[in-house]
Amino acid sequence: MQYRTFGKLDWQPSALGFGAMRLPILNEDSGQINEPLATAMIRYAIDQGVTYVDTAWPYHKGTSEPFLAKALADGYRAKVKLATKMPTWLIKSLDDCDSYLDQQLERLQTDTIDFYLLHALHAERWHALRDLNVTAWAEKQIASGKIRHIGFSFHDRYEAFQEIIDDYDGWDFCQIQYNFMDVNEQAGTKGLHYAADKGLGVVIMEPLRGGKLAKNPPPPAVAALWEQASVKRTPADWALQWLWNQPEVSLILSGMSTLQQVEENVASAERSSSGSFSAEELALVDKARAAYQSLVPIPCTACEYCLPCPQGVAIPRIFGVYNEAIMYDDVKGARDTYLNWLDAKERADLCVECRQCEEQCPQAIEITDWLKKAHAMLMAS
């Protein structure tokens, strides 16, 4: 295993961490973890030198934390740093913070959580927690030994990311969605550098965009590019090595679902190092990004000039889901997002064809027609 640096902390994490959000399951129910297989996968990773395991209150419908207590028995807990997250969307008071932390310690059967994150911060959520003085609360927990380090995971625009970092100088680390497609999305490359410059450890989530970048074979235009490289890699290895090539990346979390994926990603981590990519390889990844982007059917830039829609239709988000379905050939995943992450009051079938949005769209997108098409595809079973 290769080990890296972690911001200002005197600790060298393994290049690969284990994300316990996409464990193997039974009966297609994410609440039923296939415990024997998942335990074997986690223990294999730790036996190969992985030293960081990440979970959260809601993963696997709340069963990930209690499962980890069992998987990390028999001496495995002592070999890793354990990270879990405060379910920030459920917090109304500091008493709630106490209550969830105590339940998490109980679920995880541990006396201390090494890395505790405020889960899925965006600007509005951060402002509410900041008003509660959550960082003073965290410092008390660190003093009491219930947690060792405080950080946050993030899903919003770069400006919110910088604000959260600037608001508190006690952050030890953060967790960002980052991969070779997301260089200008969310925290992006700019956020990675900003956090690293401030001395934070930066943990990467969704390095394979939840698996979309690991599809083998990839779209033909991308496959043709990978073919040109002098060093041959799988699509997953391209995406992971591109991240490890960057010294600002502290560790990559992958949510592995099979033992084979664990074996492959551990082997990738063993070959990794900062600054290992040649100029040719960096250029190929830039071309691969452009090749994926050229598959986008709707030229929406999410500028939001079309909003607010009088009917409440979430136009840019719907177009984002539709575009990803086509780009990554993942209609099933897009349907899941449309049904479970978009409120019925925001869906495309509420459009009454007033076309106000089309008058505002700088890209001259025929929004009404695309909304119909998107809804038909995303609702089909």
Ligand SMILES: NC(=O)c1ccc[n+]([C@@H]2O[C@H](COP(=O)([O-])OP(=O)(O)OC[C@H]3O[C@@H](n4cnc5c(N)ncnc54)[C@H](OP(=O)(O)O)[C@@H]3O)[C@@H](O)[C@H]2O)c1
């Ligand atoms: N804090 C937050 O808000 C937040 C949000 C997201 C994630 N996370 C954390 O970050 C972790 C990592 O994110 P992620 O799970 O999205 O990671 P990811 O590595 O982008 O996606 C994991 C998926 O990629 C595929 N995969 C992994 N290795 C592969 C390989 N070698 N070959 C082919 N396919 C491979 C598998 O999908 P298939 O088998 O289905 O193809 C797997 O389920 C999560 O597990 C979780 O712990 C946190």
